[in-house]
Structures are given as C-alpha cells and as structure tokens.
Amino acid sequence: MKVAILGLGARGMMHSKIARSAGHTIEAVCDVQKERLVIAQNQLGVKKENCFLKADDFFAAGKLADIIVISTLDETHYDYTLRALTLGYDILLEKPIALKQNEIEEIAETAKRLNRKIGVCHVLRYTPFYQKIKELIDSGVIGKVMNINQTENVGYYHYAHSFVRGNWHNSEETCPMILAKCCHDLDLILWLTGKHCVKLSSFGSLDYFTSANQPNGAADRCKDCKARDNCVFNAYQIYTDRPTWVKQPDGEDYTVENAIKQLDKNENFYGKCVFRTDNNVVDHQMVNLVLEDNVLAHLTMQAFSGEVYRRTQVCGTLGEINGVMEENRITLHLFGKEPQTFEIECDDGLSQHSGGDKLLFLDFLDCVEKDDKECKAEIDCAVESHLLAFAAEKSRLQNGETIVLRKEK
Ligand SMILES: NC(=O)c1ccc[n+]([C@@H]2O[C@H](COP(=O)([O-])OP(=O)(O)OC[C@H]3O[C@@H](n4cnc5c(N)ncnc54)[C@H](O)[C@@H]3O)[C@@H](O)[C@H]2O)c1
Incomplete structure (x- = not known):
C-alpha cells in the first residue's frame, strides 16, 4: 500500500519504518521542518516532488496515497483530519483525536458519512501485555470482573519535560492532562471490561510544580x-x-x-525552572468510574514516580490479575491456588509501546484492504474514552461532582 505521512516527527518516523518493514511504500510526506523532508527523501525513499513543507500544498496536490498517517501535534488534528477525509483518505490518526468534544464528534460523524475508516492510535490495546490480560478476562477464569485499578505513573523527568516545560504544559494551549496522557488508560478500562461508563467523578490539582x-x-x-x-x-x-x-x-x-x-x-x-513556568495542568489526578453492571474502575495519573510505567490490577469474583506493562509480566492469582506468572514476549524493535505500535499499524492497513474487517482501534470505540476524559476534567473543575453519562439499567 502507498502511505502518506503528515508530520514526520518521532511518531511519524516510527510509523514510516513500520510501514516499510512490512513492504509498504511511503509515497508522500508533509512536515514544516525542511530537515524532516531531507530525511523523507534519503531514508524513506520519498520523491522530492512528493515532499511538502506546507499542509495547504500537500492537500492541494490531491489524494497521493491509499492511506494517510496524521502524526502532527494535537492542535492540528481536527483541521487536517477533516481535510484528509474530504480528499477520500482512510486515516491512521494519532491520539488525541482532537482537542474539543464537538470537534471529536464532528470527525467521527464525517468519517461515517463519507464511509471512510479512521484508526486512532490507542496502541495499548494491541500490546501483547494487554492482549493477554483481555484474553484472561474473556476466558472467565477470574469470574465476573468487579474492579479495575489503573495507575499511570508519568515519571518525574517525563512529566517535567512534557507537562511542565514542553508541549502539553498548558491546557489553554492544548488540552487537559487527563486527555493528553490518559485517553489510553480510559480506553483500556472500557475495552478490557467491555462495558460503557455510567458515571464518574474526579479530583486532582497542580500542587508541586508551582x-x-x-x-x-x-x-x-x-x-x-x-x-x-x-x-x-x-x-x-x-x-x-x-x-x-x-x-x-x-x-x-x-x-x-x-x-x-x-x-x-x-x-x-x-x-526553564520547573517551578517558574506558565504550566497549569495537574500533577496528580484520580478518576472513579462506575461502569455498567456495577463494575468499578479507578484511574490514578501522577507525576511522582522514578520511572514511567503503567500498573494494572483486575479483580474478579474468582481471582485477580496484576501487571506492570513495561515489565511485560502478568500474575494471575486464582483464589486458593498458587499465583501463576506469564512472561510476555513483545520486542519487535520498532514500536515505542511494548509492541503495540506495529500491531496496530498492520491491523489498520489490513482493515483498509479488507473492507469488512473491523479495526480494534476504530474511531467509534476511541471516542468514548475521549468523552470520559472531558467528563473527568469537568468533574475535577467542579470539585469532584458526579457526572452522569448514561442511565443505569
Ligand atoms: N499514540 C501514542 O501513544 C502517542 C505517543 C506520543 C505522541 N502521540 C501523539 O502523536 C502526535 C505527534 O507526536 P510526536 O511525539 O511525534 O511529535 P513530534 O514533535 O516529534 O513530531 C511532530 C512533527 O510534526 C511536524 N509538524 C508540526 N506542525 C506541523 C504542521 N502544521 N504541518 C506539518 N507538519 C507539522 C513537526 O515538524 C514534527 O516533525 C501528537 O499528536 C502526540 O500527542 C501519540
């Protein structure tokens, strides 16, 4: 397949390498930095005439490839995704889908109306680690799922880089931290349980980096x-x-x-000094969710960890599952039995997320090729996680008020 890349930064480059490793061609690239276009020509074999410095010129050239990867920064996603849909592209879109609820809904509706596919890079669903947890839950070994506890440990140095000094430090310029960092985690909670969220509440603040x-x-x-x-x-x-x-x-x-x-x-x-910037996003936040069938979920996202890691605990009526994604090890403890450990293999040499990026990319391309196949990261599933992030932020700003999302049965 021919692939166009809009934004050849860290993510765009990784997607390009994955595409080429699977025999696909990078046909066109657009990036505002000249240097990135030199890389596109020298390392990815893109013809000079298909390298664009301006998005307007890129879109004016018409549909140049079978699919497009949109991996520019968050604030461009809304505009570029709508333009790419209009040109007839199927799209692999980096998260977040867009920065506002109405923009996200408009993108999803437009894709449906134009009958185009959008895969959202919720790559964690594809990691062998979370695939194994899902497989264990779906097998029924732990009985009915009662609780999920998800912790996103952002890491003190990573938090300082991205959320104090860097791209996502101010929600006025980009989006709330719970969307930027945790739409993945909220998506996992929905996907692992197979339930919708009925209501949620959230607390959190910026306390230390002031x-x-x-x-x-x-x-x-x-x-x-x-x-x-x-x-x-x-x-x-x-x-x-x-x-x-x-x-x-x-x-x-x-x-x-x-x-x-x-x-x-x-x-x-x-x-800049991390205590003297114009940052305003939280440095710790928690979200409590009530899902259908009274499944409870809790998400903590916080800056204060020595490393960057996600910890997941799934508690069922017959046993519990525990694991840290970056360790690629899962423990299954069925009540009254010895705990069992699963070591997860996932080093594909290309992905940035425990093997998830490559599997997502290839699955999306497969879904575009086979029209009737559903992609696991299809936009319709991804939208709910984003709406939960907006609801959590609303609750946090209203001192933890409960936000009701759907009627309890
Ligand atoms: N799926 C994930 O887990 C995950 C992880 C990290 C980042 N992301 C998302 O991926 C996207 C890209 O992140 P990144 O880390 O690769 O950033 P990056 O800064 O490394 O890359 C962005 C690239 O886009 C280019 N660019 C910026 N504005 C442009 C414009 N108007 N037109 C064309 N090119 C433009 C930049 O020059 C740069 O090369 C962001 O939306 C980010 O939130 C997703």
Missing part, C-alpha cells in the same frame, strides 16, 4: 540557578541524559553539546 515550591536560591532558568546541583529537575542533567528530547533547528544534530546550546538560550522552554 512557584511556592521553588527552592531557595533558584532562578527562572537552570542556567542561572544556584540550587540546580541539588535539583532532580535540573535541565542540564535531564537533557544530558536525553539529548534527543531537546528540539533542534533544521540541520543540527541531536547531540548533548547541541542540547546544552539550546538550554542556554533564554527563549528555550526546556531550560
């Missing part, structure tokens, strides 16, 4: 900070360990030396 907690002697930028050697959020330490996380101008390599050069610039937001 000026009140700035250490004595600290400055607005790590460059000028006397306290930085004792600060775990010291940008010079975080990005020396992860130089590829600091954006570079066209043509510059992602080296430690270049990362430091960027941090030294007063306008660079990755060099």
Whole structure:
C-alpha cells in the first residue's frame, strides 16, 4: 500500500519504518521542518516532488496515497483530519483525536458519512501485555470482573519535560492532562471490561510544580540557578541524559553539546525552572468510574514516580490479575491456588509501546484492504474514552461532582 505521512516527527518516523518493514511504500510526506523532508527523501525513499513543507500544498496536490498517517501535534488534528477525509483518505490518526468534544464528534460523524475508516492510535490495546490480560478476562477464569485499578505513573523527568516545560504544559494551549496522557488508560478500562461508563467523578490539582515550591536560591532558568546541583529537575542533567528530547533547528544534530546550546538560550522552554513556568495542568489526578453492571474502575495519573510505567490490577469474583506493562509480566492469582506468572514476549524493535505500535499499524492497513474487517482501534470505540476524559476534567473543575453519562439499567 502507498502511505502518506503528515508530520514526520518521532511518531511519524516510527510509523514510516513500520510501514516499510512490512513492504509498504511511503509515497508522500508533509512536515514544516525542511530537515524532516531531507530525511523523507534519503531514508524513506520519498520523491522530492512528493515532499511538502506546507499542509495547504500537500492537500492541494490531491489524494497521493491509499492511506494517510496524521502524526502532527494535537492542535492540528481536527483541521487536517477533516481535510484528509474530504480528499477520500482512510486515516491512521494519532491520539488525541482532537482537542474539543464537538470537534471529536464532528470527525467521527464525517468519517461515517463519507464511509471512510479512521484508526486512532490507542496502541495499548494491541500490546501483547494487554492482549493477554483481555484474553484472561474473556476466558472467565477470574469470574465476573468487579474492579479495575489503573495507575499511570508519568515519571518525574517525563512529566517535567512534557507537562511542565514542553508541549502539553498548558491546557489553554492544548488540552487537559487527563486527555493528553490518559485517553489510553480510559480506553483500556472500557475495552478490557467491555462495558460503557455510567458515571464518574474526579479530583486532582497542580500542587508541586508551582512557584511556592521553588527552592531557595533558584532562578527562572537552570542556567542561572544556584540550587540546580541539588535539583532532580535540573535541565542540564535531564537533557544530558536525553539529548534527543531537546528540539533542534533544521540541520543540527541531536547531540548533548547541541542540547546544552539550546538550554542556554533564554527563549528555550526546556531550560526553564520547573517551578517558574506558565504550566497549569495537574500533577496528580484520580478518576472513579462506575461502569455498567456495577463494575468499578479507578484511574490514578501522577507525576511522582522514578520511572514511567503503567500498573494494572483486575479483580474478579474468582481471582485477580496484576501487571506492570513495561515489565511485560502478568500474575494471575486464582483464589486458593498458587499465583501463576506469564512472561510476555513483545520486542519487535520498532514500536515505542511494548509492541503495540506495529500491531496496530498492520491491523489498520489490513482493515483498509479488507473492507469488512473491523479495526480494534476504530474511531467509534476511541471516542468514548475521549468523552470520559472531558467528563473527568469537568468533574475535577467542579470539585469532584458526579457526572452522569448514561442511565443505569
Ligand atoms: N499514540 C501514542 O501513544 C502517542 C505517543 C506520543 C505522541 N502521540 C501523539 O502523536 C502526535 C505527534 O507526536 P510526536 O511525539 O511525534 O511529535 P513530534 O514533535 O516529534 O513530531 C511532530 C512533527 O510534526 C511536524 N509538524 C508540526 N506542525 C506541523 C504542521 N502544521 N504541518 C506539518 N507538519 C507539522 C513537526 O515538524 C514534527 O516533525 C501528537 O499528536 C502526540 O500527542 C501519540
């Protein structure tokens, strides 16, 4: 199949490599950075005339491929998805679908009206880890599912990068953290149980990454900070360990030396003190959900963990399932029996999410090829998780008020 990529950043590049590894062709690329287009030509074999710097030119060229991957940043998804649908593309769309509830609903309705497929990159459904948990639940071994506890540990350094200094630090500019980070988790809760959500409530706040907690002697930028050697959020330490996380101008390599050069610039937001930015998204939040048949679910999302990991516990009437996705190990404890451990194999060498990205991509392409096959990440299923995120944010802002989503039977 011929694939067009809109946004050849981290995700776009990964999708491109997966597509090529499965024998598909990257036919066209659009990215606002010239350097990315050079990469498209040199590494992905895209013809120069099919590389576009402006989305307007890309869309004006008509439908150039069988499918399009939309992997630009969140705020462009709504506009680009509607334009791609109008041109007749089936779309693999990065999450979140869009930033507002009405935009998400409009995209889903438009896809239905135009009879086009949209797969949303809810890649966790495809990970061998969550596939195994789903298989165990569906087999009935743990009886009726009563509770799910899901914890999204964002990791102190990852949180500081993305949600204090970086792209998702301010909900006015992008979206609430519970949508940006946890539409995956909400989607998992719905998919694993096979239930809809009846009502939910949520609490959470931004408490730690505020000026009140700035250490004595600290400055607005790590460059000028006397306290930085004792600060775990010291940008010079975080990005020396992860130089590829600091954006570079066209043509510059992602080296430690270049990362430091960027941090030294007063306008660079990755060099800011984490206690002195214009961030407003929560640093810890919980959501309590009542699903159909009185299944209860709880989601905690928080910044304060040493590593980035998701922990899942599913409790049934006959046993419980526990696991941490990044460890790829699941424990099944049937009551009165010895716990059983499953080691999950998943290293495909390309995916960023425990093997989920590649399986999702290939499943979506298969569904486009075979018209009657349903993709597990079809937009209709994904929409509900996004609506739950908006409801959770509404509840949080109303001091935990219960939001009713559908009538209890
Ligand atoms: N499915 C997941 O689990 C998952 C994980 C990470 C990110 N994401 C989502 O994927 C998307 C991309 O994230 P990323 O980490 O690859 O970001 P990125 O910054 O690495 O890549 C975005 C690319 O889009 C390009 N771009 C920006 N504006 C553009 C425009 N108007 N037209 C064309 N190109 C444009 C940028 O130059 C960049 O190359 C985001 O929506 C993000 O939320 C999803």
